Amino acid sequence: MKNLNIKSTINRIKKLAKLESKHAAFIAIIFVLLTYVFLVWRIGSYTTAEPTITEAVNKIPSIDKNAIKNIEELQKNNPDIKAFFNEARKDPFQE
Numbered sequence: 533m534k535n536l537n538i539k540s541t542i543n544r545i546k547k548l549a550k551l552e553s554k555h556a557a558f559i560a561i562i563f564v565l566l567t568y569v570f571l572v573w574r575i576g577s578y579t580t581a582e583p584t585i586t587e588a589v590n591k592i593p594s595i596d597k598n599a600i601k602n603i604e605e606l607q608k609n610n611p612d613i614k615a616f617f618n619e620a621r622k623d624p625f626q627e
Contacts, residue, residue: 552559583591607614 607617
């Protein structure tokens, strides 16, 4: 085996550090760009992903049948509510 001299090893490390310090900004920029490309790639893969059947079934909203009946009864009995629903049907984005 080759004997390691501590002073020569330290000098080599210093030379390597000087060489790397010249390119540190470039290496940092490349690292940030690669990270950005990876994130864009992952976001792109998530946007095209389709839900599984169980996820799709679980996320279907369910409306309470009793609530629908109550709203319809209120609409029949109260002219103000009937007018409110009619206006909302004509322009649903009006506030």
